[in-house]
Amino acid sequence: MGLDIRSSEPITIAIVGCGQRGKNYAVYALEQPSKCKVVAIAEPRPKTRKNFAQAHLVDDSLVFHTWQELLAASAETIKTVGKRLADAVIVAVQDSMHLEVVLAFAQQGYHILCEKPMSTNLGDCLKMEAAVKSAGIIFGMGHVLRYSPYNQAMSNIIRSGTLGELINIVHIEPVGYYHFAHSYVRGSWSKEAESCFSLMTKSCHDIDIMCHYNPAGTPTRVSSFGSLKHFRKQSKPREAGSAKRCTDCSYERQCPYSARKIYLEPVSQGNTHWPASTIVDGIPDIENVTDALRNGRYGECVYELDNDVCDNQVVNLEFSNGVTASFTMIAHTSLICERQTRLHFSHGEIVGDMTSFTVTDYRTGHKSRHTPKNEGGGHGGGDLGLIRTFVDAVRAGRQELLGTDVSEVLRSHLTVFAAESSRLSGSVVNCADFEREAREKYHVGA
Incomplete structure (x- = not known):
């Protein structure tokens, strides 16, 4: 499934969607050309396409207007030469397009890194899991928080057990007043019918990192409240x-x-x-x-638009091992995505702000401050950490290097869908029942 780990050749990548997210991942190819190389792109906007192709020295014959053109060229190359155009594909198109693009390139055997979320539709997420497992490819998801030096350092302390038993998680995503206005009032994620609800499009990787903090448990029950309170x-x-x-x-x-x-x-x-x-x-x-x-x-005026997604939402989670967690997404903050986290243990706590965190041991009273090195890139180095790890996983042919797989990715997405179901119904949702009913509804087995 993977390449010869001894190979000195860079991993070759095709980028589908050359906007902000595609650019952020592709920076790694410019910084580490011996590790990976962008060899093909698909992007409908002419200036964006031209600038991206020039930055990565992509041959004109491998610059495409649409992902369908790239797919067709790949199919022809597979037919005539017996090999794909690249080793892997980064899918960074609009959220609603993720499923069709991932399915198409998975069928051709490409390893795939897909920007979050998996899809805007619950059934499509289930279909993506089935397709990726059937194709047997390396699959990465844009849950970049897992890959930042900050979160990896915190996770190491959690898993070490030095603070005793994890009991509670409190996590806040301060979206930022003008960031929310840009993306979720004026922007592409402003209307649920054209994108998805904001808990999914903005905060699915927040729910994921909370699950990641608690590897010994899985979500069992969830409740949620929220609304579009201000931007109307x-x-x-x-x-x-x-x-x-x-x-x-x-x-x-x-x-x-x-x-x-x-x-x-x-x-x-x-x-x-x-x-x-x-x-x-x-x-x-x-x-x-x-x-x-x-x-x-x-x-346009933010009070005159047809946006309809929540600008504030809270989620409460109960895990199978008894851990409880609360999450808040709030638009109206001066902080721009500088997440704040508190982890409470039987013998201590961790309090962090996405840049540094303080560990307190109740037994000794000792406090230690940790500021993991941020090597650059968005999300505290998480963007760089994800693409670097994905490239390593493709080279080695080892999904486990990513620290997750498509089924775990799906599980955290299901938790987000369950939270939104709770918000809309005003009831506590049982996560196992929610997944079972979803699989029955969409006829997709585990």
Whole structure:
């Protein structure tokens, strides 16, 4: 299934979707060209496609507009030459497309790293698990938190047992007031019908890392509460009047969600990175960002849009070994995804903020502060850690190097779906019953 571990050749990768997530994973190929190389891409946006191809020196014959074109070229190469275009595929397209892309390339035998979530549909997640297991490929999921030096160091202490028995987990995802406005009010994840509920699209890897902290248990019961409380018509400041766009609003300078503040002002100061880089094709400048704000969704008032996903949600979990956990996702914070975690043990605790954590031993009163080295990349080094681990797993042909497999990935996704079911029904959901009923409904066995 894998390559000869002694091979000195870099792992070859095809990127499907060259946006922010695709770029973040592909950086590893630029930093470590002896480890992996991007040899093919598929991306519909012309400037984004051109810039990506140039950055990675991708041959023109392997630059495609759509993933279907890449798949067809791969099928022809397999037929005529007997080999695939690359060793692995990174799937970084919109969430609703994940299933069809993963299934297509899995059938051709590619190892796959899929951005989170698996899919926006419960049945599709079950189908993906079945397809990956049937194909026998190495499969990685964009649960990047597992792979940051910070979380790996914390996990080592948990597993060492030095603080005794794990009893409780408290975890908070402070999304950030303008981050939420960008992605979940104006952006691609703003409407459940076109994407998915926000607990899945934003926080499925938070539920996953909580499960990862407790390897001895599996989720048994879940409850959840939440709503879209602020980003709606009723919350619009009276001073904003009938303005539909920030460029036409007299209240814009006082509004924390001003599109000028979020996108245009950073670009005018030389910052061409996120979030402005995501709203235009190619490199953002004052002209194309101004055009996007005047004519596109990203310039519209956050109180006048048709967004419908929760801007706050809490989840409570009970595990099979008696551990309890609580999770909060909140949009209205100054912190941008700087997660805060408290782990309570019988003989101590760990308190962390995604950069450093403090370990307290109740028996000795000793406190120690740990600041694991962040080697760069998003999510505290988790993006780099995931792609590096995935490449190593592909080279060795060993799924276990990723520390998880598609069935465990599915289990944490099922927990997220169960939490949302609880929020909507107002009831506590039994996780085993939820999975059994889902498999019966979609006719997909374990």
